[in-house]
Amino acid sequence: MNGSVPGADHRAERGPVLRKGVGIPGSGWFDPRGRALGGFAFSANRVTGLGLVFYLYLHLGVLSMLLFGEPTWNHFIRLATSWVFLSLDVLLILGILYHGLNGIRVALVGSGLVADRQRALWWSLGTVGTIALIGAALHIFGSK
Amino acid sequence: MATIRTRPEGSHRRTLRTGPGRSWVATTISGVALLVLLGVHMVANHFVVRSVGGLRSYRQVLEYMQHPAIFTIESLFLLVVTVHAMLGLRGILLDLDPSRRAQRWIDVGLTVLGVLTLAYGYFLIGTLASRA
Numbered sequence: 001m002n003g004s005v006p007g008a009d010h011r012a013e014r015g016p017v018l019r020k021g022v023g024i025p026g027s028g029w030f031d032p033r034g035r036a037l038g039g040f041a042f043s044a045n046r047v048t049g050l051g052l053v054f055y056l057y058l059h060l061g062v063l064s065m066l067l068f069g070e071p072t073w074n075h076f077i078r079l080a081t082s083w084v085f086l087s088l089d090v091l092l093i094l095g096i097l098y099h100g101l102n103g104i105r106v107a108l109v110g111s112g113l114v115a116d117r118q119r120a121l122w123w124s125l126g127t128v129g130t131i132a133l134i135g136a137a138l139h140i141f142g143s144k
Numbered sequence: 145m146a147t148i149r150t151r152p153e154g155s156h157r158r159t160l161r162t163g164p165g166r167s168w169v170a171t172t173i174s175g176v177a178l179l180v181l182l183g184v185h186m187v188a189n190h191f192v193v194r195s196v197g198g199l200r201s202y203r204q205v206l207e208y209m210q211h212p213a214i215f216t217i218e219s220l221f222l223l224v225v226t227v228h229a230m231l232g233l234r235g236i237l238l239d240l241d242p243s244r245r246a247q248r249w250i251d252v253g254l255t256v257l258g259v260l261t262l263a264y265g266y267f268l269i270g271t272l273a274s275r276a
Contacts, residue, residue: 104179
């Protein structure tokens with residue numbers, strides 16, 4: 001079985017170059033060097049996913065301030081509408097858009113609906129995401 | 145162009161019925177649901193409110209949470225986002241190739257974390273809705 005797949009003999013060896021194009025290895029997925037577009041998209045999807053999980057708990061923590069009443073929340077609102085926080089909001093939108101749109105691509109490719117169009121999907125959804133990100137950034141900074 | 149068969153015929157369908165396949169399907173379904181619910185959550189919370197930074201004031205938050213439709217949507221959103229997050233974390237941890245014993249601990253740990261997240265989230269939603 002091992003001899004039937006190109007590069008199968010080298011799969012156990014470490015290093016991103018040897019793994020290039022063969023598939024996502026069991027470890028080292030966070031290292032996008034030497035990977036094709038699919039590998040980079042996979043790494044970025046996981047990094048944004050981890051970031052969004054972190055944000056989920058941060059968001060719950062921030063919303064807990066509502067339990068302490070209006071003065072606490074108003075104090076937070078003043079802080080959250082500073083340029084630094086609004087910039088972090090744009091970064092959050094970037095993460096959400098990337099993870100969501102790449103998720104659509106993975107679902108379409110993985111389910112076999114458009115298995116042979118993953119590059120085209122990546123670029124077209126990337127364009128949609130970029131436009132949406134610009135719109136969101138204009139809305140966020142425009143409200144300041 | 146010559147191609148090399150890397151998996152036996154029909155294995156894709158079989159994979160979807162087994163453990164890893166079920167997890168992928170569950171992640172995908174929760175992800176699609178999340179796209180809709182997150183869209184509603186973001187627009188309702190930050191894009192239709194006329195205030196600085198698109199953030200609701202204390203009174204606006206309480207009035208928002210009081211609405212039955214919003215309460216239902218936010219509760220569903222919390223459930224779906226937690227399930228999707230736990231499935232995603234599980235996928236990443238299982239890629240580290242843990243032993244079967246470690247896999248069981250991962251499953252138990254993520255289930256507990258998910259339940260605690262839901263419990264606190266629903267406590268938060270319920271408390272805010274009842275204050276309005």
